[in-house]
Amino acid sequence: MTCPVFPTDFRDTLDRLFLWRRDVRHFRPDPVAEATLDGLLATACLAPSVGLSEPWRFMRVDRPDRRAAVRADFARCNAEALAARTGDDSGRYAALKLAGLDQAPHHVAVFCDADPRQGRGLGRMTMPETTVWSAVMAIHTFWLAATAAGLGVGWVSILDPDRIARILDADPDWTFLAYLCVGYPQEHADTPELERQGWERRDPHRRGWIIR
Template identity: 40%
Template sequence: MQDTMLDGLAPAGAFSEREREAVYRAIHTRRDVRDQFLPKALPDALLRRLLEAAHAAPSVGFMQPWNFIVVTDGKQKAAMRAAFERANAEATSMFPEEKREIYDRLKLEGIEKAPVNLCITCDPNRAGPIVLGRTHNPLMDSYSTVCAIQNLWLAARAEGVGVGWVSIFHEEEVKSILNIPRDIRVIGYLCLGFVEALYSEPELQIKGWRKRLAIEDLIFADSWGTAATDLMEPEVAEVRPKMGGAD
């Protein structure tokens, strides 16, 4: 064990049952909050914890390509909301008529309502032109940044903080408003704030936009299209409480 510790390794093992339940609860009760934010400030210490959780994410070649722009200024939020509304008007026209009524009823953003907005970016040049693990997939740095967002989202759920991901923007508008350099990619724009309640199921499912797919249709064994029958047994399917789906 002494030699193992000198190599930078630490003992591995399962969490306690209570700790595991907390992890799975965060995963399965996480929701995308669109309009339910309370007018209550997020303490700086709490926001720092969430950012540290994001920064602890895995990244290709340990390049840590992310930056976090914390937006609390009212004028910046107003500019971002205007950018969203321009793009949202375009988005509405892209859906078929039978979907537009549902779309119009959805509250898709809480930019000005949320006390904190957070823009997460990816710097593809952070570790130089050749990055361990990115040599054959140039998008691995972006995928790494998404892992940081997911870390933050789950930590926020554990802290009682709601998170909404606003994706309806023209990236160049976001870069202009936030003074982001040309070669930096915008990966996510989040709204953060306390909420009184979360939907028991994904909001888009509750409001009739889409239903959750059956996981049995999504798992294959060894090759595409071959059902993984061993994972469809009842005792396997019931390994966790039914807490609702993510989103």
């Protein structure tokens, strides 16, 4: 089988995709077509995984009562995070919009089966965390595919993993990794919202090799 040749214009477009992939918190309410959502999941499952274990578990959260419970958990955890901050930092934190839970038409929870039978343990003896890393690769692949389709994704991390697993009645052997808000963004941007709001900036030193 001959490997495809990716021309320069394709690579330039891919670079733009990486640049415009943003953590979105402001969504339009329009639902995304089921076929599009299914296509994003199919693309996510092309991600690499240790030992071909495919440990990711993508869960659609559609029930209003479960969404409300997740929203309540976010509010609780966010209030605790705010209380732990002091001075000017507290005010800056309070001004941030950190989730699109109320606007996003679709919610996706991602779990990892940390010790799946599939893959027969290959590559995990000394580094068992590789199943989690593999699931995160699938999340990133999903995110890039969504961006390419004109959609936005917001990763909500201010949640209690154990409570979320109980709310969603997840398999007890699964580890909660991410809660994703998915939908059409109100606006597109090529810089992170946290940078636009002055919370933090990218460090140019992170773009260089560490030589040993």
